[in-house]
Amino acid sequence: MNENRIEHYPVVIVGGGQAGLSTSHHLRAQGIDHLVLEKHRAMHAWSTQRWDTFCLVTPNWQCDLPGHPYQGDDPDGFMKKDEILAYLAGFRARVDPPIREGVTVRRVSPRAGGGFHVSTTSGEVSADNVVVASGGYHEPIVPRMAERLPGAVAQIHSAEYRNAGQLPAGAVLVVGSGQSGAQIAEDLHLAGRKVFLAVGNAPRCARFYRGRDVVAWLADMGYYDMPVEEHPLREGVRDNTNHYVTGRDGGRDIDLRKFAAEGMELYGALRDYDGGRLVFDTNLRAALDDADRTYNGINAAIDTHIATHNVVAPPPSVYEPVWQPADERETLDLASSGIAAIVWCIGFRPDFRWLDAPVFNGAGHPQHRRGVTAREGIYFIGLPWLHTWGSGRFGSVGRDAEHIVAHIAARTLKESAA
Structure with a gap:
C-alpha cells in the first residue's frame, strides 16, 4: 500500500454524536482541518435508541452545546424526543461538520513515522490525532440465561423498546431499575400493562424539592462543576x-414503591432461570431502602445549603415509604405469571477493539485525564x-471538547516548531 496516496488529516474524529460535533465546532474555530467519521448518521442513537415518550431528565436550560444554547420558551421544562431531535438537527446545521456518514472505522493503529492509520469501510485515511x-x-447487555427462556417469550433490549404496543399481549418483565428501566416500567404501567420489575441497585433522587428542581439546587451547590478528581469516589464514580x-x-419523581402499591410487582435482581422459574436475589427491601437513603441524602445536602446561605425556601421534608414488601419472593413461575415479554434494561458494554493503542486499563476502559x-x-x-457529571451530557461536553482541542492545538504548534 502506498501511504502517500492516503488522505491525511490533522484530526480524525470517530463518532458523529454531540461529542464529535462539539469537537468539530472547536476545531473549526481553531482553523484545524479535520474529518468526522460516523458509522450510521449523525446523532444516530437519539433517533433510533429512544422510546416514543422519551424526554430529557435534565431541564432544558442545561442544554448548552457549543454556540447552540437552548432558546425555547420553556427553560425549566424537559424536551421530548422530537424536540431533542430538532435541537440536535439545529446544532448539526450550525456546526456544518466535515462528516462522512455510513462509514465504519475498522481499525486505528500507529503509523510508521508518527500519527495513525485509520482503516474504514470506505477506504484508508491517516491522521496526526484521533478523537474517540x-x-x-456500544453493545447491549443481555445475559446468557436469556438463551434458555422459552421462545414464546419476546425479548428486547431497552435500546429497541418504543412503546407498549410493540410487545405481545400479556404481562411484561422489566429487568433493571436504572433510568431506562424505571422509565420504561413506568411507560408500560401507565399504558395499563401488568409489569413485573426486577429491581437493581440504582439510586433515585427527587425531581423537585423545596420549591425548585433538584438540578437547579445542585447547580447552585457547584455539583455539576466538580471534577472527577474531587469526587469522593474519584474515578469510581464513572x-x-x-x-x-x-x-x-x-417532571416528577419515580417512586417504585408507589408503582407497587398500584399493582406493579417488584422483585430483587434477576439471578437465573431454572426449571421454568425465574430466580431473584432477596435484595428488594435493601435496594428500595438504599435508593430512598440516597434520595433523602441529596435533599439533606440541599437543606444544609439553604441554611448556610440563608435562602428563603419552603420547609424541608423527608420521604417516608408508601409501601413495603411483605416478603422477599425468590422465585416466579414464568408460565403462570402470564409474562409474554421481557425488556432487558441492564445497560451496555464498551467496545474499543478497533483502537490499537495502549490506553486501556485492565477492565478495558480508557485511561485518561479529561480525555x-x-x-x-x-x-x-x-x-x-x-x-x-455533565461530560456525557449537553451541558458540559462542549467544555471538554474545547479542552481537548486546546491540547491538540498546543501539540500541533509544538511539533511544527520542532
Whole structure:
C-alpha cells in the first residue's frame, strides 16, 4: 500500500454524536482541518435508541452545546424526543461538520513515522490525532440465561423498546431499575400493562424539592462543576448507575414503591432461570431502602445549603415509604405469571477493539485525564464523568471538547516548531 496516496488529516474524529460535533465546532474555530467519521448518521442513537415518550431528565436550560444554547420558551421544562431531535438537527446545521456518514472505522493503529492509520469501510485515511467520540455504550447487555427462556417469550433490549404496543399481549418483565428501566416500567404501567420489575441497585433522587428542581439546587451547590478528581469516589464514580427520575409530564419523581402499591410487582435482581422459574436475589427491601437513603441524602445536602446561605425556601421534608414488601419472593413461575415479554434494561458494554493503542486499563476502559491519554494523539470525549457529571451530557461536553482541542492545538504548534 502506498501511504502517500492516503488522505491525511490533522484530526480524525470517530463518532458523529454531540461529542464529535462539539469537537468539530472547536476545531473549526481553531482553523484545524479535520474529518468526522460516523458509522450510521449523525446523532444516530437519539433517533433510533429512544422510546416514543422519551424526554430529557435534565431541564432544558442545561442544554448548552457549543454556540447552540437552548432558546425555547420553556427553560425549566424537559424536551421530548422530537424536540431533542430538532435541537440536535439545529446544532448539526450550525456546526456544518466535515462528516462522512455510513462509514465504519475498522481499525486505528500507529503509523510508521508518527500519527495513525485509520482503516474504514470506505477506504484508508491517516491522521496526526484521533478523537474517540463514539461514547461508551456500544453493545447491549443481555445475559446468557436469556438463551434458555422459552421462545414464546419476546425479548428486547431497552435500546429497541418504543412503546407498549410493540410487545405481545400479556404481562411484561422489566429487568433493571436504572433510568431506562424505571422509565420504561413506568411507560408500560401507565399504558395499563401488568409489569413485573426486577429491581437493581440504582439510586433515585427527587425531581423537585423545596420549591425548585433538584438540578437547579445542585447547580447552585457547584455539583455539576466538580471534577472527577474531587469526587469522593474519584474515578469510581464513572461506574455508578444514574439516579432514576423523569422529566415526563413536566417532571416528577419515580417512586417504585408507589408503582407497587398500584399493582406493579417488584422483585430483587434477576439471578437465573431454572426449571421454568425465574430466580431473584432477596435484595428488594435493601435496594428500595438504599435508593430512598440516597434520595433523602441529596435533599439533606440541599437543606444544609439553604441554611448556610440563608435562602428563603419552603420547609424541608423527608420521604417516608408508601409501601413495603411483605416478603422477599425468590422465585416466579414464568408460565403462570402470564409474562409474554421481557425488556432487558441492564445497560451496555464498551467496545474499543478497533483502537490499537495502549490506553486501556485492565477492565478495558480508557485511561485518561479529561480525555487526554498517555498516548500522544489519542483522545476520548463524551464518556460519563470524563471530567464532570455533565461530560456525557449537553451541558458540559462542549467544555471538554474545547479542552481537548486546546491540547491538540498546543501539540500541533509544538511539533511544527520542532
